[in-house]
Amino acid sequence: MARTDQRRVGRPPKAVLDRARIGDAALALVDESGDFTLPELARRLGVQTSSLYHHVSGRAGVVELLRERITLEIDTGQLDKRPWDVALTGLFRSYRAAYAHHPRVVPLLTTTPVRAPEVLVAYDKVAALLAEMGVPARRAMAFLTACESFTIGSALDLAAPEVMWEIPEDVEAPHLAAALTAQDSTGRRADDAFEYGLAALLATLSTHLE
Amino acid sequence: MARTDQRRVGRPPKAVLDRARIGDAALALVDESGDFTLPELARRLGVQTSSLYHHVSGRAGVVELLRERITLEIDTGQLDKRPWDVALTGLFRSYRAAYAHHPRVVPLLTTTPVRAPEVLVAYDKVAALLAEMGVPARRAMAFLTACESFTIGSALDLAAPEVMWEIPEDVEAPHLAAALTAQDSTGRRADDAFEYGLAALLATLSTHLE
DNA sequence: ACCTGAACACCGTTCAAGT
DNA sequence: ACCTGAACACCGTTCAAGT
Numbered sequence: 001m002a003r004t005d006q007r008r009v010g011r012p013p014k015a016v017l018d019r020a021r022i023g024d025a026a027l028a029l030v031d032e033s034g035d036f037t038l039p040e041l042a043r044r045l046g047v048q049t050s051s052l053y054h055h056v057s058g059r060a061g062v063v064e065l066l067r068e069r070i071t072l073e074i075d076t077g078q079l080d081k082r083p084w085d086v087a088l089t090g091l092f093r094s095y096r097a098a099y100a101h102h103p104r105v106v107p108l109l110t111t112t113p114v115r116a117p118e119v120l121v122a123y124d125k126v127a128a129l130l131a132e133m134g135v136p137a138r139r140a141m142a143f144l145t146a147c148e149s150f151t152i153g154s155a156l157d158l159a160a161p162e163v164m165w166e167i168p169e170d171v172e173a174p175h176l177a178a179a180l181t182a183q184d185s186t187g188r189r190a191d192d193a194f195e196y197g198l199a200a201l202l203a204t205l206s207t208h209l210e
Numbered sequence: 211m212a213r214t215d216q217r218r219v220g221r222p223p224k225a226v227l228d229r230a231r232i233g234d235a236a237l238a239l240v241d242e243s244g245d246f247t248l249p250e251l252a253r254r255l256g257v258q259t260s261s262l263y264h265h266v267s268g269r270a271g272v273v274e275l276l277r278e279r280i281t282l283e284i285d286t287g288q289l290d291k292r293p294w295d296v297a298l299t300g301l302f303r304s305y306r307a308a309y310a311h312h313p314r315v316v317p318l319l320t321t322t323p324v325r326a327p328e329v330l331v332a333y334d335k336v337a338a339l340l341a342e343m344g345v346p347a348r349r350a351m352a353f354l355t356a357c358e359s360f361t362i363g364s365a366l367d368l369a370a371p372e373v374m375w376e377i378p379e380d381v382e383a384p385h386l387a388a389a390l391t392a393q394d395s396t397g398r399r400a401d402d403a404f405e406y407g408l409a410a411l412l413a414t415l416s417t418h419l420e
Numbered sequence: 421a422c423c424t425g426a427a428c429a430c431c432g433t434t435c436a437a438g439t
Numbered sequence: 440a441c442c443t444g445a446a447c448a449c450c451g452t453t454c455a456a457g458t
Binding site: 167 | 317320321322325327330331333334335336337338340341346347348349350351352353354355356358359360361362363364366367369370374375376377378380381382383384385386388389390392393399400402403404405406407409410411413414415
C-alpha cells in the first residue's frame, strides 16, 4: 500500500516549494477571491504556513511577488517604436493591460508601486525620449507622474467596475444615469475612459514641444 | 477621594460614544500611523472594543465613516461657477484637496469610492453641464471616468510621495534622475502633475464641443 | 439603548526540532 | 537548506450580563 500522503518531518529530499510556485498560487488565489492569507496559500500548496517563510519574507514578500508578476508583463519594448506618440501610447496601454489581466490584485499594489527596477528603467527611457523631443525637464516629470497616476487610477477602476458607478435607489441622478446607459457595455466604459485620458495627456504634451 | 476613573458595568447614564467622536479619533489615528485597528481606536476613546459595535458596523463601518469625512470636504458649489472650465477645474481641485488633507487615508478608500450620494449628485450635475455644453453622452462618461481615475491616482500619489519615485542605488536611470531634480520640491511634483493632467483632460474635452 | 468582559475563530510571525 | 508543529501576540466579531 503506497503511502504517498504520509506526513514527514524535517527537510524533504527535494524542495517542494519555490518562489515561482508560491507566486502562481498567490496570483490564482487573489484572482479568485480578491485577497489572500498565508494559511490559505499554504493549504493550496499542501504545506505548512511557516514553510512559506523559507522562500518569501512573510505577507509583504508575497505581495512583492505579485507585483513582480504584474510588472513583468509590461512590454517595455513598445518604447522603441516611433514616432514618439506611438511609443508612449504603446507603453501605457501595455502597463494598464498588465493590471487589467489581474484586476483584483491592483488594490494590493496601490502603495509604493514604482520601485520595481523594470518600471524605473522604462521610465528612464521615457525621460530620455522626452528630452530628445525637446520637452523641458520639469514638464517631463509632471507628464510622467500624471500618466502614472492616471494608469493606477484606471487600473483600480477595473477592480470594481460595476459597483463603482452603481446609482442607489434613493439617489436622484438622471443625467448621470443617461450618460451611463449611453455606454454600450460596462467593460467598454473603463476602456473608453482610459483611451480618452491617455490621448488627452499625449495631446497636451505635443503642444509643449519646441 | 474622587473616583472618576472607576470602571463601571452596564449602560452609562449618558452615552460616552457617538459616531462623530469615533470618526474624529479614527481620522487622527490614520493621519498619524497610516492605519487603524479597532482595539487601538477603542483605547484612544477610553472604551472597550466591543462598544464600537453599538455605533458602527465593525471595521468596515469605520472606513465608511472616514469616507464620509473626506467626501464631505469636497466643495461641490464650485460647479455653479461659469464658464464650464472654471466649474470643472474647481470641482476636481477640491476633490483632490479633500484627499490631500488626509493622504494616509486614501489607500483605505480605493475600493468602491464613488457610492457616496454627495459625489454622485455632484457627478450628476457634471453630466448635466456636459450635456448642456453639447458633449455627446458616451464621451461624457469617458471624460467623467477619466477624471475620477486620475483624481484617485493622484491622491494615492500623495500617500507615499518620497518613496514613490526613489531610485535605488543599483538602478541606472540618469534621465529620470535629471527630470526628478528639475523639480523644485517633492511636494510640488504631485501638484504640478495634477494640474498638468487636469488641464489636459479639460483641453481635450473642449475640442469635442459642437 | 449602551457599555462591559469574556469568548471564539483567525491571522502573521517566530523558532526549536527534525532531516 | 528546508519543512514541521507548536507557540505567541494580535485582530475582528459575537454575545450574555449588566444598567
